[in-house]
Amino acid sequence: MLSDTERGILSRLSEFSEEIEASWDVPRALSLPGLADSLGLVRSSLHKPLSKLEEEGLVFTRVAHVIGGGSRKRKVIHITSLGREKVNTFENNLLIKNGKLFGTFPDISKIFGRENDKQILTKQIFEGDSIFLSGLPGIGKTSLVRNIVPEILEFGWTVRWATCYSNTDISDIALQWTEKKSLRDISSLTSYCGKNKNLLIIDEIQEVHPRHIDSIGKLLNQLKDSRASILVIVRSPNPLNYIEGFSEYRLLGLDEIEGKNLLPKDIDQVKALEIVSALGGHPLALHLWSPESELPEEVEAVQNFVESNVISKLTRDALLTLDELSLSPIPLNVNEIFDSNGIGELDDSAILRWFEQKSEPHHLIRNVRRSLWSDIEREKMHEKAANYWSEREGDEALWIETYHKINSKSFQNNSLINNISIISKENSAIAALLIEDAIKIEDSDDLRFKAVDIAFERAEYEIINNHLSMIDDSPQKKIRTARLLRINGDIDSAKELENECLSFFSAADKIRFKISMLVRKFDDRIPRKIEILLAEEILSEIYNLDFENISDTDRYTAELTLNLLKHSIALDTSNLTLASQSRSELEIILSNNQEHLMLLDLRAKLAISNSSELIDLTLESVHSFIQTCSDQLKKISIIHSTLEVTKPDFPDWLIESHDGLFQQPLREDLAAHRRMSAQCWYWRGVIHQSHRLSYWQEAIHRFRAAECNQAANELLKELTKSI
Numbered sequence: 001m002l003s004d005t006e007r008g009i010l011s012r013l014s015e016f017s018e019e020i021e022a023s024w025d026v027p028r029a030l031s032l033p034g035l036a037d038s039l040g041l042v043r044s045s046l047h048k049p050l051s052k053l054e055e056e057g058l059v060f061t062r063v064a065h066v067i068g069g070g071s072r073k074r075k076v077i078h079i080t081s082l083g084r085e086k087v088n089t090f091e092n093n094l095l096i097k098n099g100k101l102f103g104t105f106p107d108i109s110k111i112f113g114r115e116n117d118k119q120i121l122t123k124q125i126f127e128g129d130s131i132f133l134s135g136l137p138g139i140g141k142t143s144l145v146r147n148i149v150p151e152i153l154e155f156g157w158t159v160r161w162a163t164c165y166s167n168t169d170i171s172d173i174a175l176q177w178t179e180k181k182s183l184r185d186i187s188s189l190t191s192y193c194g195k196n197k198n199l200l201i202i203d204e205i206q207e208v209h210p211r212h213i214d215s216i217g218k219l220l221n222q223l224k225d226s227r228a229s230i231l232v233i234v235r236s237p238n239p240l241n242y243i244e245g246f247s248e249y250r251l252l253g254l255d256e257i258e259g260k261n262l263l264p265k266d267i268d269q270v271k272a273l274e275i276v277s278a279l280g281g282h283p284l285a286l287h288l289w290s291p292e293s294e295l296p297e298e299v300e301a302v303q304n305f306v307e308s309n310v311i312s313k314l315t316r317d318a319l320l321t322l323d324e325l326s327l328s329p330i331p332l333n334v335n336e337i338f339d340s341n342g343i344g345e346l347d348d349s350a351i352l353r354w355f356e357q358k359s360e361p362h363h364l365i366r367n368v369r370r371s372l373w374s375d376i377e378r379e380k381m382h383e384k385a386a387n388y389w390s391e392r393e394g395d396e397a398l399w400i401e402t403y404h405k406i407n408s409k410s411f412q413n414n415s416l417i418n419n420i421s422i423i424s425k426e427n428s429a430i431a432a433l434l435i436e437d438a439i440k441i442e443d444s445d446d447l448r449f450k451a452v453d454i455a456f457e458r459a460e461y462e463i464i465n466n467h468l469s470m471i472d473d474s475p476q477k478k479i480r481t482a483r484l485l486r487i488n489g490d491i492d493s494a495k496e497l498e499n500e501c502l503s504f505f506s507a508a509d510k511i512r513f514k515i516s517m518l519v520r521k522f523d524d525r526i527p528r529k530i531e532i533l534l535a536e537e538i539l540s541e542i543y544n545l546d547f548e549n550i551s552d553t554d555r556y557t558a559e560l561t562l563n564l565l566k567h568s569i570a571l572d573t574s575n576l577t578l579a580s581q582s583r584s585e586l587e588i589i590l591s592n593n594q595e596h597l598m599l600l601d602l603r604a605k606l607a608i609s610n611s612s613e614l615i616d617l618t619l620e621s622v623h624s625f626i627q628t629c630s631d632q633l634k635k636i637s638i639i640h641s642t643l644e645v646t647k648p649d650f651p652d653w654l655i656e657s658h659d660g661l662f663q664q665p666l667r668e669d670l671a672a673h674r675r676m677s678a679q680c681w682y683w684r685g686v687i688h689q690s691h692r693l694s695y696w697q698e699a700i701h702r703f704r705a706a707e708c709n710q711a712a713n714e715l716l717k718e719l720t721k722s723i
Contacts, residue, residue, distance in 0.1 A: 013059065102178065107354075113281075169216070205232055322351065520671070
């Protein structure tokens with residue numbers, strides 16, 4: 001007769017195919033630590049069951065390389081053919097998953113003593129409540145919720161799970177909740193996810209950087225009034241405890257009877273009860289306890305137990321690895337760790353939690369370890385880590401290097417701003433928190449201007465106001481203030497400030513600024529033909545531009561942009577003379593860019609095709625161009641032009657092409673990209689009518705961020721009419 005633990009071991013091992021038995025690299029789940037984690041047991045409690053199963057020929061062990069576990073070989077366990085036959089006789093207790101899952105879910109592990117907690121929370125979820133699940137680090141909050149999910153799915157619910165780190169913002173939560181749809185507007189994300197029979201989970205919300213926590217709080221404020229159930233997992237103290245409408249459920253330690261299930265079975269029952277009582281029934285502390293640990297004489301704080309019985313017993317290698325992981329802002333892969341020799345010891349000691357092949361210390365242990373460092377020690381460790389990461393390449397390496405450099409308090413403003421500018425091209429959420437941390441250490445106008453520019457990219461207007469109020473008056477401040485006024489709809493005041501600033505600009509900067517204003521004026525509308533009066537106004541301003549005192553390079557760039565603008569106006573207004581003239585100029589300028597010239601010709605063909613036969617031929621050419629085009633903006637441009645011509649009967653390949661655009665997000669630090677992104681969300685709402693409310697809310701948000709107030713207002717009217 002097999003025990004529950006033995007049945008659990010065989011069931012877990014049977015999930016892996018026989019082919020892996022001869023593989024050199026095996027998953028961590030087949031190691032003793034990985035197996036114990038999935039079963040919710042301490043390592044030592046598996047020794048006897050595994051020995052018995054091996055004696056009976058149901059499992060066998062060997063030495064292999066564990067993926068993510070360092071270079072040293074470790075013992076792994078496999079199920080035998082006889083063991084698989086035994087598993088086939090077990091009753092099938094798997095729940096049928098009728099619902100849908102979104103996000104990266106932690107591995108499910110067996111839990112003890114939480115039936116009452118499960119019942120209460122499940123009832124609240126089904127009743128549509130908004131809940132803060134709080135408790136000490138390591139108390140089992142995430143494991144409890146992960147064990148609730150299967151029952152929620154069985155009833156046909158959709159479960160969306162987001163796990164937070166310091167760089168998590170609304171857009172990142174949206175990516176996890178919505179199949180990588182990068183919604184960043186609070187209203188659009190609420191419309192998309194806040195529906196009946198949706199459970200929205202946010203885990204580890206206390207990890208979010210203060211730079212992003214307020215906007216997530218605003219999201220929760222809106223979501224609580226939706227039809228979805230909200231469950232926020234948070235370690236005390238709760239940074240969002242001011243939000244009304246949420247009930248708090250505090251998870252406590254296990255009672256003595258249930259807590260002893262986490263300890264090895266051969267421990268004397270009286271002693272087991274003493275251990276559970278001394279550690280307050282704290283599940284992680286019980287996992288960390290070993291027969292070599294000292295039994296506290298009286299109730300001892302869990303943190304003190306971790307320091308005296310876990311951290312103090314680690315070898316030097318393990319401490320170096322623990323320090324590096326505790327210092328890092330995100331989980332790391334073993335090959336990213338400078339001092340990685342201790343990874344195996346940390347894993348065997350139940351100190352690590354894993355995310356596929358990346359790991360970090362359990363937050364309880366990380367926090368205890370951090371508390372043992374002095375400020376000087378911490379800064380030196382950050383400096384060492386910054387030097388190490390500076391030798392690595394890639395976007396992630398640059399942001400971790402910059403994070404450590406700021407925290408070492410040894411940075412130069414110019415190089416820091418340059419690094420943050422590069423980071424912002426890929427991830428403005430990370431750039432935003434880095435610049436805020438830098439300002440806390442060294443407040444300067446240069447750093448605050450960078451913080452303002454990043455906030456403009458992210459449409460965070462309160463943050464822009466706060467930073468501008470701390471900066472001395474200057475033309476640079478005025479031009480940014482004008483942008484904010486324009487976004488808020490005060491166009492006259494914006495123009496007045498802009499005109500004041502022009503006298504401080506060089507001739508080249510003045511031309512660049514005026515041209516950018518003209519391009520935005522052309523783009524400031526929802527996709528449709530431009531009005532004749534507006535077209536004539538823009539053309540008049542183009543012809544009145546003064547190109548004196550600028551270099552040949554600046555003149556070349558200006559003429560390219562203006563001829564592209566004139567060509568677009570010509571196609572919109574059916575001005576064939578202007579179209580031909582601007583096309584000839586562009587052919588000279590773009591003689592080495594045949595792809596761009598082909599784009600111009602295809603847009604012209606779409607504009608003048610006046611029969612179904614001509615349109616069909618042009619569509620074939622467009623389809624071919626989209627499949628081979630190497631430039632994202634060109635591809636978006638021709639797709640949008642084709643959508644305009646074919647609406648409302650869009651070809652399937654065109655819809656697929658447009659949906660595929662969202663796999664490669666546009667840069668938020670460029671105005672042209674922000675405008676194009678807004679147009680993408682507009683067309684997405686046209687194509688996918690079931691999500692029109694959410695997609696057009698996102699488009700409105702992005703039009704305003706791109707300073708296209710007229711387009712935002714037009715679309716708002718369209719949205720109001722369509723509801």
